[in-house]
Amino acid sequence: MLDVQDLSKNYGETRALEGVSIGFEKGTIHAVLGENGSGKSTLVKLLSGIVMPSRGRILVEGRPLTAFTPAAMQAAGLATVFQEVLLAPDRTVTDNILLGCDGLLKRNIPRGRRRDVAAEALSRITATPIDLDAAAGDLPLAIRQLIVLARALARRPRLLILDEITAALDFGDREAVFRTMEKFAADGGLILFISHRMDEVMRLAARISVLRNGRLVETLARRDTSPDALLRLMAPAAAKELAHAG
């Protein structure tokens, strides 16, 4: 469904991503693991059209993308939820969920239906009651995180990129978000899941790609690996130290 081939990004002398090739399959939760600075955010930014690749290709359903802009990525069916919660603080929860939906979708939602569409998107990811008319900026971080996830889902993407989104969530909301992720994949979508948390990765991901120093170390099936083995792939030196300390 999504392939990156020889994908590279340089910032001056820094090789943030170097020759990374990964095939992502539909109906899968695919995790990308790596230490700070390993290139995870750079991969997400490339797939979101925020930065241009220095080299390499991105293919969706076998077709190489020719434009690298957020609009082009959205048109190809990708939606990203970023680590930093980006929303319009003075606008209502409803406005924020429908904000950025493409023009077509906006025109298709009559005024009176806007709140229903927003409520439906939120109900898919949380049982927490959220005031749809509140200014988004006045709400706690966890709620704001759910709003940006609801916004991504309202666009009905085929491919959802989740970049470290669970940190702010409490247990109940996190479980609700996991169930939504599993359903999204079961319905044939692809989730690219960026997380530091090994427990989340081992629980959710069917496939795992490990990055180190901007390079792909390996892509493997979860059933063929273990947290210890993944740690060794992510950071061989640290894993050795841990083993000695133990």
Ligand SMILES: Nc1ncnc2c1ncn2[C@@H]1O[C@H](COP(=O)(O)OP(=O)(O)OP(=O)(O)O)[C@@H](O)[C@H]1O
């Ligand atoms: N805009 C930039 N200008 C210069 N160097 C950058 C820029 N963005 C990232 N880098 C460098 O590229 C490398 C990869 O960074 P990246 O943010 O992709 O890693 P990461 O795995 O996402 O880390 P983190 O978990 O801290 O977000 C790092 O060495 C980083 O310092």
